[in-house]
Amino acid sequence: DSGVTQTPKHLITATGQRVTLRCSPRSGDLSVYWYQQSLDQGLQFLIHYYNGEERAKGNILERFSAQQFPDLHSELNLSSLELGDSALYFCASSVEGTGGLKGYTFGSGTRLTVV
Amino acid sequence: DAKTTQPPSMDCAEGRAANLPCNHSTISGNEYVYWYRQIHSQGPQYIIHGLKNNETNEMASLIITEDRKSSTLILPHATLRDTAVYYCIVRVAAGNTPLVFGKGTRLSVIA
Numbered sequence: 001d002s003g004v005t006q007t008p009k010h011l012i013t014a015t016g017q018r019v020t021l022r023c024s025p026r027s028g029d030l031s032v033y034w035y036q037q038s039l040d041q042g043l044q045f046l047i048h049y050y051n052g053e054e055r056a057k058g059n060i061l062e063r064f065s066a067q068q069f070p071d072l073h074s075e076l077n078l079s080s081l082e083l084g085d086s087a088l089y090f091c092a093s094s095v096e097g098t099g100g101l102k103g104y105t106f107g108s109g110t111r112l113t114v115v
Numbered sequence: 116d117a118k119t120t121q122p123p124s125m126d127c128a129e130g131r132a133a134n135l136p137c138n139h140s141t142i143s144g145n146e147y148v149y150w151y152r153q154i155h156s157q158g159p160q161y162i163i164h165g166l167k168n169n170e171t172n173e174m175a176s177l178i179i180t181e182d183r184k185s186s187t188l189i190l191p192h193a194t195l196r197d198t199a200v201y202y203c204i205v206r207v208a209a210g211n212t213p214l215v216f217g218k219g220t221r222l223s224v225i226a
Contacts, residue, residue: 002158042217043216108157
C-alpha cells in the first residue's frame with residue numbers, strides 16, 4: 001500500500017457519459033498529479049495540483065477537468081467519453097510542489113473502460 | 116520528447132545482476148537521473164535517483180558516468196518479482212516540471 005488511494009479501481013461506462021475519478025494523496029502530501037496510460041501512448045502527464053491550485057498542465061483534453069479540494073483529495077472529471085479514453089488513470093502525490101528529490105508516490109490506478 | 120534512451124527489452128537470469136542502461140546525453144547540470152519501475156499495470160514505483168555520484172539503496176544501485184551522459188541501474192540479485200518496465204527519467208528537482216515517462220525497458224527475469 002503506497003498510501004495514495006484511488007477509487008474506483010474499475011469503471012465501465014458507455015460512450016458519451018461522464019465519470020469522476022477520485023484520489024486521496026498520502027498523508028502530508030500537498031501535490032497531486034494525474035497520469036493517463038493507454039496501450040499505445042504510455043504514461044502521459046495530465047495535470048498537477050499543489051495545495052488546491054493548478055500548477056502545470058500536460059496533454060489534458062478539454063473534455064477532462066480536475067480539481068483539488070481543501071482536504072487535498074483530488075477528482076478527475078472525464079466527460080463526453082469516447083472509446084479512446086479507455087485507459088489506466090494514475091494519481092500520484094508528493095510533499096512539495098515540485099515533487100521533491102524523491103519524486104512521486106503513485107496509487108494503484110483506476111481502469112476505465114468505455115464501451 | 117523523452118530526454119533518455121533505453122533498450123526496449125532485456126532478459127536476466129534469476130539470481131544474477133540486472134544491469135539496465137540509460138543514455139541521457141543532453142542532461143543539464145541541474146537535472147537528476149530518476150529510476151522508476153512499473154510491475155504489470157500497477158502504479159509506477161520509485162527506485163532511486165542521483166545527480167552525479169553513485170547511489171545505493173535497499174532496492175538498487177545507480178552508476179552515473181563522470182560526464183553524466185549515461186547511467187546504469189543495477190539490481191544486484193534479480194528475482195522473478197523484479198520483472199517490470201523500468202523507466203529512466205531526467206528531471207530538475209525544483210520547479211514545476213512533471214515526471215515525463217518514456218517507453219522504458221521491459222526487464223524479464225527468467226527462472
